[in-house]
Amino acid sequence: MTSDRTRNQTRGLAFDVPDQHQGERPAPSGIVIVGGGMAGLALALLLRHHGQSAVTLIEAVSLAQGEQLDTPSFDARSTALSAGTLAIFAALGLSEGLLSRAAAIQAVDVSRRQRLGSTRMSASEEGLAQLGAVVENRWLGQTLLEAVRADAGIRLIAPARVTQTRRLKQGYALHFVRQDASAQPEKIECALLVAADGAGSRMRDALGIAAHSDDTGHDALIANIGLSESCPEEADGVAWERFLDSGPLALLPLPGRRMALVWTGPRSLIDRLEALPEADFLAELEQAFGLDRLGRFARAGARQRYPLVLTHACAQAVPHGVVVGNAAHNLHPVAGQGFNLTLRDLALLAETLGATDCPGDLSLLNDYVSRREGDQALIRQASRWLPELFRVRFGPFAHTRQLGLVALTLWPGLRSQFAARAMGLAN
Ligand SMILES: Cc1cc2nc3c(=O)[nH]c(=O)nc-3n(C[C@H](O)[C@H](O)[C@H](O)COP(=O)(O)OP(=O)(O)OC[C@H]3O[C@@H](n4cnc5c(N)ncnc54)[C@H](O)[C@@H]3O)c2cc1C
Incomplete structure (x- = not known):
């Protein structure tokens, strides 16, 4: 094999960077999202809504119709959706179904x-x-999945396991195996690879992005x-x-x-x-x-x-790759901000990419990341800081937290700002 091939083995996934010998083959097109949890499914719908024509979703766990959903996203939990999140779902035409059981x-x-x-x-x-x-997570998952299944522009591959990721000059090649006994390995190429495979993301590793875990x-x-x-x-x-x-x-x-x-x-x-x-x-x-x-x-x-275990990716975009959802930031569940923050990220990512033929263009991806930095840092710090602040019984923080609650009670302006942020309305 060629000497420029850098092989890395992370938890059984092989990935190579980059393939200089792509030759004159046409550049890959389309977007592949790995991870069909809350982030992956929502992003597929948002990308289509904003004009992308070809989106593929690869999910490790079965999403078969008629089976009860039981994936890392869609389990026995419930999720508090902010007013901002509800507005995004309304734009996708999902409100009525979602709210019928919320x-x-x-x-x-x-x-x-x-x-x-x-x-x-x-x-x-x-x-x-x-x-x-x-809303209960299984109902949220059911609602998102039905919309994904109804969209002919989204190819859903599940259950399937990505076995190899290879960097091409203008995209990525992924090898994957469907999880049924007779399945042969298959290959797909894309202009943009989205890592939406959760906090322990292997796709983030494949994109060469490190993460901090606490x-x-x-x-x-x-x-x-x-x-x-x-x-x-x-x-x-x-x-x-x-x-x-x-x-x-x-x-x-x-x-x-x-x-x-x-x-x-x-x-x-x-x-x-x-x-x-x-x-x-x-x-x-x-x-x-x-x-x-x-x-x-x-x-x-x-x-x-x-x-x-709180995690955040050290970077969120590389040429032809982007990291979203828990793979980008896995927060403390205090104040129920994780998915709400993610959905604001995804809405802007999809809007930034629009109908472009070059979704892997780093300047577009960097523009998205820089516009999301402020909101992400604020929510990450607040959800980290809030439980600590309230845990301390004595000393200066004990006084501060009391002041915090009193201040929120007394100054409606401050309370409105807090509420606006918690509702996902302040950006
Ligand atoms: C107790 C608790 C309560 C919460 N409450 C709220 C709340 O009220 N409001 C709120 O906004 N947020 C809340 N959150 C946060 C919210 O659950 C997360 O933001 C959300 O689950 C992130 O979804 P995700 O799709 O990024 O990741 P995940 O849920 O981890 O999904 C990742 C998906 O990728 C798949 N996958 C993994 N590896 C691969 C692979 N190699 N190939 C293919 N697929 C793969 C997995 O099977 C999974 O389906 C809460 C979190 C917790 C823990």
Whole structure:
């Protein structure tokens, strides 16, 4: 083989850079997205919406029609969608289906256990019909997938595994194998390769982009919680974010007198909470959350946990390659910002590329990255800083966080800015 071939082996994936011997073959065209999670599916639809004619999606896990979705994106979790995200889905014509099984967020209540000071942002105060909505991830996935399947310009290859990625002069060549016994290796070339394969992205490695990872030592525990008859009606449509000494706990409204719990804390705490019998788990939740807002809890569904290893890519664009979603930034779930931030990224990426025949053009990709830097840095820092700030019991931060809540309560202007950012309206 040629001497300019640099072979790198990362977790079984071979990739070469670059192929100087492409000769006079026509330049590859089209866009390949690896990873059909929330980011990958949403990007495919946005690219088509903005005029790209050929988009291919390669996903490792089965997305077969009629099977229950069970992928890293579309599992038992629920996602709080900001007003900005809902506006993007509306432009794609997905709102009606999505909202048919979503709970509106009318208010967000932020408080700290055993401390004075709580702040409430409400849709009516912000002049909006709703601040956002909460949707179960499987329904979000179902909605996105149906739209992808209905679009003849999107080729969906799943389940399939990329076995080799090779840099060409003007794009990438990918070798992949479909996950059925008789499948032969296949090859596809593209002008732009999008890494949308999650926080541990192998495509990011293949693009030669490094990432920083920070293991917080904390996990997030999720479960659906059934409300009892004692839950007051005025609690309908309220999303609760409660800061405990161990970390934040969120309860988000779901349709049908249920709430989606996201309880974050040190791994030892989550180990214990996960192992508790249902009744003991509910008792502990009532103690942590208090009984004055939602009354007693009636039931807890299956519990599932997620390690909070925060990751961000050192770069997001290279010639003919771009990194998006969790592969670009994997955030702490406090304030439910990860997917909302990603969708703002994807909307601008698709708009920047428009219908261009050269989607791998680095100047276009760099333009997109530079226009997203500010929002990404702010949300990344805030979601990193917020749990720390509320965890400290004593010292200067203890005072600051109290001031923070009081300030948000007292100065509506400041609160509006905070709310606008949280809703994905401020850019
Ligand atoms: C507990 C919790 C609660 C959250 N709540 C919210 C919230 O309320 N609001 C919000 O905005 N965000 C929230 N988030 C963040 C949100 O879940 C992420 O932003 C989102 O999952 C990112 O999606 P993704 O597609 O980038 O990555 P992933 O979900 O990791 O999907 C990656 C996809 O790539 C596929 N893949 C991986 N490797 C390959 C390969 N080699 N070839 C092909 N395919 C591959 C995987 O199978 C998967 O389908 C939360 C996160 C957590 C952990």
